[in-house]
Amino acid sequence: MSGKETYYIGEQSLIFPKDVYIISSASVVGKKEGEGPLKDAFDMICDDDKFGADTWEMAESTLQKEALALAMGKAKLEPEDIRYLFAGDLLGQNMATSFGLMHYEIPLFGLYGACSTAGESLSLAAMCVGAGYAPKVAAVTSSHFASAEKQFRYPLEYANQRPVSATWTVTGSGAFILSGTKGKVRISGITTGKIVDMGIKDSMNMGAAMAPAAVDLIAQNLEDFKRTPEDYDKIVTGDLGYIGQEIIIDLLKKQKIDISGVHEDCGIKIFDKEKQGTGSGGSGCGCSAVTLSAHYLPMLEEGILKRILFVPTGALLSTVSFNEGQSVPGIAHGIVLEHVED
Amino acid sequence: MSGKETYYIGEQSLIFPKDVYIISSASVVGKKEGEGPLKDAFDMICDDDKFGADTWEMAESTLQKEALALAMGKAKLEPEDIRYLFAGDLLGQNMATSFGLMHYEIPLFGLYGACSTAGESLSLAAMCVGAGYAPKVAAVTSSHFASAEKQFRYPLEYANQRPVSATWTVTGSGAFILSGTKGKVRISGITTGKIVDMGIKDSMNMGAAMAPAAVDLIAQNLEDFKRTPEDYDKIVTGDLGYIGQEIIIDLLKKQKIDISGVHEDCGIKIFDKEKQGTGSGGSGCGCSAVTLSAHYLPMLEEGILKRILFVPTGALLSTVSFNEGQSVPGIAHGIVLEHVED
Numbered sequence: 001m002s003g004k005e006t007y008y009i010g011e012q013s014l015i016f017p018k019d020v021y022i023i024s025s026a027s028v029v030g031k032k033e034g035e036g037p038l039k040d041a042f043d044m045i046c047d048d049d050k051f052g053a054d055t056w057e058m059a060e061s062t063l064q065k066e067a068l069a070l071a072m073g074k075a076k077l078e079p080e081d082i083r084y085l086f087a088g089d090l091l092g093q094n095m096a097t098s099f100g101l102m103h104y105e106i107p108l109f110g111l112y113g114a115c116s117t118a119g120e121s122l123s124l125a126a127m128c129v130g131a132g133y134a135p136k137v138a139a140v141t142s143s144h145f146a147s148a149e150k151q152f153r154y155p156l157e158y159a160n161q162r163p164v165s166a167t168w169t170v171t172g173s174g175a176f177i178l179s180g181t182k183g184k185v186r187i188s189g190i191t192t193g194k195i196v197d198m199g200i201k202d203s204m205n206m207g208a209a210m211a212p213a214a215v216d217l218i219a220q221n222l223e224d225f226k227r228t229p230e231d232y233d234k235i236v237t238g239d240l241g242y243i244g245q246e247i248i249i250d251l252l253k254k255q256k257i258d259i260s261g262v263h264e265d266c267g268i269k270i271f272d273k274e275k276q277g278t279g280s281g282g283s284g285c286g287c288s289a290v291t292l293s294a295h296y297l298p299m300l301e302e303g304i305l306k307r308i309l310f311v312p313t314g315a316l317l318s319t320v321s322f323n324e325g326q327s328v329p330g331i332a333h334g335i336v337l338e339h340v341e342d
Numbered sequence: 343m344s345g346k347e348t349y350y351i352g353e354q355s356l357i358f359p360k361d362v363y364i365i366s367s368a369s370v371v372g373k374k375e376g377e378g379p380l381k382d383a384f385d386m387i388c389d390d391d392k393f394g395a396d397t398w399e400m401a402e403s404t405l406q407k408e409a410l411a412l413a414m415g416k417a418k419l420e421p422e423d424i425r426y427l428f429a430g431d432l433l434g435q436n437m438a439t440s441f442g443l444m445h446y447e448i449p450l451f452g453l454y455g456a457c458s459t460a461g462e463s464l465s466l467a468a469m470c471v472g473a474g475y476a477p478k479v480a481a482v483t484s485s486h487f488a489s490a491e492k493q494f495r496y497p498l499e500y501a502n503q504r505p506v507s508a509t510w511t512v513t514g515s516g517a518f519i520l521s522g523t524k525g526k527v528r529i530s531g532i533t534t535g536k537i538v539d540m541g542i543k544d545s546m547n548m549g550a551a552m553a554p555a556a557v558d559l560i561a562q563n564l565e566d567f568k569r570t571p572e573d574y575d576k577i578v579t580g581d582l583g584y585i586g587q588e589i590i591i592d593l594l595k596k597q598k599i600d601i602s603g604v605h606e607d608c609g610i611k612i613f614d615k616e617k618q619g620t621g622s623g624g625s626g627c628g629c630s631a632v633t634l635s636a637h638y639l640p641m642l643e644e645g646i647l648k649r650i651l652f653v654p655t656g657a658l659l660s661t662v663s664f665n666e667g668q669s670v671p672g673i674a675h676g677i678v679l680e681h682v683e684d
Contacts, residue, residue: 006474008425012449014475055666083350084534092434093660094454102537102671107354109462112436112452120451124466131473132348133356192426195444318435324397329444
């Protein structure tokens with residue numbers, strides 16, 4: 001393939017001319033996430049969900065700032081070593097990202113893919129390093145329960161009831177440093193998603209809204225790379241939750257693809273549904289980002305996992321689109337992550 | 343440089359391993375833009391600012407859909423010929439983009455850089471084609487006066503007064519098809535901006551808020567490429583307007599850089615200030631995109647312009663950040679466009 005100097009394969013996938021590695025990552029989360037099943041894996045848990053800031057939005061900005069600082073620190077890097085930031089969040093006009101990362105003074109590509117932004121940022125960051133455009137770049141995403149509730153639903157003070165299909169937005173930020181210098185985990189390819197709209201209008205059931213996009217993406221990834229589900233140790237979706245998980249397993253079975261043995265979902269991993277009252281599971285850009293950083297990357301580094309397909313999913317709604325009666329289209333982006341032998 | 347297989351130059355700039363061309367573009371605008379100085383240059387002017395849709399947001403989606411359809415049509419391409427979309431708008435959660443482009447079923451990277459998104463989308467699209475990641479991609483951005491007023495300011499029905507420093511959001515969408523196949527205009531390099539925050543808090547004076555970012559970007563581009571302003575036939579900013587233009591010329595002079603002979607601004611070009619009552623000038627993602635497509639690209643194609651630096655500028659505010667008393671940080675992205683000899 002490199003003889004022809006093209007790197008796109010199949011319908012929607014890509015490999016890179018140069019190897020791309022995740023050399024460092026960090027996860028910063030809130031109190032509730034720090035009481036969940038992954039509590040011992042996060043780099044930083046803050047008991048104060050405002051992170052010392054005056055507003056929920058500035059708290060989310062602080063999450064991003066801290067996550068990137070930690071990821072750079074682990075790799076002994078300074079801001080001037082990072083050539084580009086690929087970053088985003090769920091808030092209108094990417095507010096958490098702009099105010100969280102501006103003090104680093106690193107060239108920024110602001111991204112929006114709803115909760116799939118964790119995958120979108122890693123995809124573009126990998127494309128950048130893989131082309132030789134930068135020695136090191138960072139991908140940063142975040143979400144915050146309170147800023148998301150304020151943006152998309154009701155003020156917390158209303159204490160309104162939530163249907164069981166609703167997900168719980170994760171308060172957290174994950175930052176990843178990508179480099180062409182050999183590390184323990186390689187991004188060996190990506191599959192980029194299209195918007196898939198099945199006409200679902202229930203913004204309190206985002207797992208169902210996003211599932212068709214994840215189904216499409218996973219099937220396309222397997223076709224493009226000529227793989228079966230068993231070629232992955234895990235296929236990890238971002239925040240489909242319990243309801244979305246059932247749907248994608250069922251829908252893929254209709255295409256004669258059985259992922260039931262390898263599927264996991266970050267939204268299911270991050271909370272204890274029974275003890276924490278988190279409905280269908282965790283959600284948000286931060287959910288998949290911190291779970292990848294804290295839970296899956298260490299297993300890939302150690303070789304416990306050899307190859308996974310990481311598929312953050314996003315629900316492309318806004319309060320305006322919802323109020324105007326639009327559907328909730330979904331999108332998903334796939335990243336193939338592999339353990340690197342010494 | 344290609345011997346070392348790295349393509350980054352200076353602090354913030356990049357060239358590409360493979361040549362990147364803009365092979366086609368299109369501009370779709372509203373009634374007011376169609377009455378301005380560039381009226382004969384746009385591909386489509388719609389007398390109905392709702393473009394047949396029920397809401398302002400869906401009208402903006404229609405703008406994007408039509409612009410991309412026209413750009414593809416001019417190049418005799420179908421959606422399946424376009425491997426990636428790089429697209430965004432000003433609305434919360436990129437609503438115009440999601441609902442405007444989803445029916446094309448093309449893998450999408452959603453972007454947010456406020457009004458600089460026209461530059462961000464062209465930058466990432468060029469990086470993609472320049473790396474051999476895709477034969478053809480599209481960059482699409484839009485803004486709509488009424489959806490932006492609703493999002494950022496007041497309902498139109500209030501008919502509130504506007505200060506003279508305010509800009510007028512352009513109703514328009516520009517779409518660009520980038521390809522590795524030789525065309526008449528080449529993207530020879532990019533300079534990617536950092537967020538610059540000078541603490542300006544007046545959201546009705548975005549020219550002043552964005553000017554420092556444009557100053558930084560232009561100075562960095564000249565330094566990275568070892569050029570003087572005279573190496574460009576034009577240095578074209580996105581939507582600084584009359585107030586922003588004065589500021590950047592003054593600030594750059596303090597750095598001993600005189601762009602007064604070559605500077606133009608899309609926001610100044612697109613409206614007739616006296617006759618159209620548009621305050622400091624046009625603004626929005628659509629402003630720079632349609633002006634590039636309708637006004638500057640034809641001159642580059644014909645060789646009337648040999649090389650320009652195109653610098654869309656963005657004001658990174660949201661209603662939430664504004665209401666919470668935050669400043670309005672700016673960002674700018676630079677694209678070097680060159681005439682290609684036959």
